Amino acid sequence: MDRRVESEIQMYYEFGVFSTIYGGEEMPYWITDRSNGSSIAFTVPSSPKNLTGLNFCSVRTSQSLNVVLHKLPVIIICNITKNLTWIYHHYSDNIYKGCLTFLSHWMFGMNEMECGDQVTITTREFPYDIYGAVTKECGVSFVYNDGDTDEEEDALGYYKSWNQIIGGDLAAFQSTTGEYILSKQRILFSSLDIDELYYDCFCGDGARFKDELKFRAFSRRTSCILEDGP
Numbered sequence: 001m002d003r004r005v006e007s008e009i010q011m012y013y014e015f016g017v018f019s020t021i022y023g024g025e026e027m028p029y030w031i032t033d034r035s036n037g038s039s040i041a042f043t044v045p046s047s048p049k050n051l052t053g054l055n056f057c058s059v060r061t062s063q064s065l066n067v068v069l070h071k072l073p074v075i076i077i078c079n080i081t082k083n084l085t086w087i088y089h090h091y092s093d094n095i096y097k098g099c100l101t102f103l104s105h106w107m108f109g110m111n112e113m114e115c116g117d118q119v120t121i122t123t124r125e126f127p128y129d130i131y132g133a134v135t136k137e138c139g140v141s142f143v144y145n146d147g148d149t150d151e152e153e154d155a156l157g158y159y160k161s162w163n164q165i166i167g168g169d170l171a172a173f174q175s176t177t178g179e180y181i182l183s184k185q186r187i188l189f190s191s192l193d194i195d196e197l198y199y200d201c202f203c204g205d206g207a208r209f210k211d212e213l214k215f216r217a218f219s220r221r222t223s224c225i226l227e228d229g230p
Contacts, residue, residue: 050110054105086179
């Protein structure tokens with residue numbers, strides 16, 4: 001499906017990731033760690049507060065003045081220390097803007113991210129991307145809860161109640177080589193083949209989905225999962 005969007009600001013949520021897309025070529029001032037190019041590597045800093053997530057920002061620009069269409073790249077977050085990898089394909093594919101800033105908030109817990117972990121974040125283009133846009137800068141900042149209040153839990157409680165999010169039940173999105181492929185396209189394909197979704201180039205050799213998809217829709221953690229009929 002071709003989802004082309006022309007808008008000043010676009011926001012959406014999926015898989016425990018809040019995304020904001022808008023025209024511009026400057027990161028917010030509060031993005032603390034920055035790197036030129038399409039990737040950034042860092043060590044999660046120590047803090048007396050509880051780490052609850054991170055913010056990732058990337059700035060994209062077209063290499064041609066005649067091209068203002070961006071096919072959003074895949075974001076790959078790899079926690080090297082914990083041997084965890086999330087490959088995120090945005091809900092929106094194509095955005096019409098000369099320069100584009102993409103900001104995302106990722107909800108993580110202690111089981112996925114903690115101080116001292118070595119982490120890399122990379123944006124990678126799809127092999128069939130013909131539009132020539134590139135990521136010129138990316139950066140991260142960290143989100144903490146001081147533990148003295150439940151205000152953040154209350155604000156995000158609804159979003160954390162769903163199954164198919166980071167820290168929830170992502171078994172149907174995991175490949176045999178360990179990566180989690182966070183993509184709504186997975187909902188449309190219940191088979192084990194990754195190459196038909198064009199994600200095999202981001203995974204280990206011979207990767208397939210570990211399990212067939214057994215539900216038709218996203219569900220609350222307290223809800224029953226709908227299984228495919230005969």
